[in-house]
Amino acid sequence: MVNRNGDVPKSVIRRLPVYLRTLDILIRNEQEIVSSRELSEKTGFTAEQIRKDLTFFGAFGTRGTGYTVKYLRDMILKIIGLDERTSIVVVGVGHLGTALIRYNVTKNPYVNVVAAFDVDPSVVDKDILGVKVLHISKMKEVMKEYNIKVAILTVNTESAQEAVEYIIKSGIRVIFNFAPVKLIVPENVHVHNADLSIELQSLIYYATVEK
Amino acid sequence: MVNRNGDVPKSVIRRLPVYLRTLDILIRNEQEIVSSRELSEKTGFTAEQIRKDLTFFGAFGTRGTGYTVKYLRDMILKIIGLDERTSIVVVGVGHLGTALIRYNVTKNPYVNVVAAFDVDPSVVDKDILGVKVLHISKMKEVMKEYNIKVAILTVNTESAQEAVEYIIKSGIRVIFNFAPVKLIVPENVHVHNADLSIELQSLIYYATVEK
Known part of the structure; x- marks a missing residue:
């Protein structure tokens, strides 16, 4: 039903979660059909x-009618790979x-933080809203237990590359990096x-152009 | 030299800071000319x-030669409105x-946090890397002293709309909202x-499609 083998532009992949969120709102409002308009x-x-x-x-709509909301939502979940509750760290x-x-x-209905990692003894073993903080050397074990899809990297610049080595050794293949540094990773x-700076700077335009 | 009056698509404005950052790197490397390629x-x-x-x-390049790096960087600063060190809160x-x-x-070479605001007595009057935390009722005074271009809103969902009323009353016209709630504002x-969820969800695609 869903073809995930094509070479799809990044911009398309970035729009899918926006469609997903819109469809989820329609489902909450009990709307059954939606047009592309x-x-x-x-x-x-x-x-x-x-x-x-x-x-x-794939082909998910009917010309002249539109899309069945729930069907399209489920298809987009499948396309993104969110069809089960997705584990991240x-x-x-x-x-x-x-x-x-x-x-x-x-806030996120589809993604589940299963663990957090640090090396600082003052935070290791803490619990943040039910998420356990573990020493970074435990990452591989956690990966074995859950099938971690993404690691969100929020260490400081100096520690970033070392943390990445742990992430890669544990088998995680996608990194969402908040450290302002270019990471060296295998292909x-x-x-x-x-990059919050980029978003912030583009906003300055709106603050200054309307005068 | 710079025309800022057109009706420019959002996607264009979002790319400008990416060009800016690239040009800044070229300047640090002392490169003088750059082609669009x-x-x-x-x-x-x-x-x-x-x-x-x-x-x-405007017209910033020369056919067959390309762009003068510093000139194009300065023009983009002017287009965005970053030609002085821009104040935010x-x-x-x-x-x-x-x-x-x-x-x-x-990290940000062009934007300067001049103050932070809260209502919680345990943080008001604190100092974070030289940024003073003030009571939210002082925002209008700070706006008079600096010309604040953007307010970054990071309060919780329940306090967001009330904080927005303070922001608007102080005269700030652009809000970068991290509270997961739809704000009600004048036109x-x-x-x-x-929306970090959107970015995170689109990454899940790359974690699951390559298997």
Whole structure:
């Protein structure tokens, strides 16, 4: 039903969670059918873009009718790989790591932080809203127990590369990096650098252009 | 020299800081001229896209030669509105607010956190890497002293709308919102919702598709 083998542009993959969230809201409102035009109004992407994005993975709508909301939501979960509750870990339990654990635990319906890691004895063995902080050397064991999909890296710049070695040795292949440093990784490891500076700077435009 | 009056798509504005960062690296490496093809290699956007984006604001390059690095950097600073050191504030000094203050203070060359605000007596009057935490009722005074361009909102869901009223009353017109709640604001106020869940979910795709 779902084709996940194509070479799909990053921009398409980035829009999928936006569609997912919109469909989840429609489901909560008990809406059964949605047109690409209505999805366009709710997401800000054009109807053509939405139809084209979904075509990468299969044919999910009916011309003239639209999409069955629940079916399309389930298909997008499958496309992303979120069809089960997905396990992730947080590496680095400073202010940012703690904030992300709290944020995730309470807000994200599809992703589950199963453990956090640090080396600092003052945080190891602590518990943050039910998430246990373990010494980084335990990562491989945790990976064996859960099938960890992503490591969120929130250590400081100096510790980042060493932490990455632990992550890779444990078998995790995707890193969401908040440390402001270019990580050195093998080709089969995917690093996504979070960059709040970029978002912040683009906002300055709106603060200054409307005068 | 710089046209900032056009109706520019959001996606273009979001790419400008990426160009800016790339140009800053070239300047540090003392490179004087750059082609759109080289900018493409370094940013991941196509050369056509880069040329098209810049055309919204003026003509900055020479056909067959490329762009003068410093000139283009200065033009992009002007386009974004970053031509002076831009003042922002952080509203909410929990884990996330603290992390953003530390992150910004040490990492962002163009944006300056001039103050932070909270209502909690246990954090008001504290100092985070030189950034003073003030009671939220002082925001208007700080706005008078500095010309605050953006408020980063990191309070909890329950306090978000009340904090927004203070922000708007103080005259700040752009809000970077990390509270997972839809804020109610007048039409002339621009809210950008940070959404780490969206980024995280799109990463799950890469963790699951490559098996």
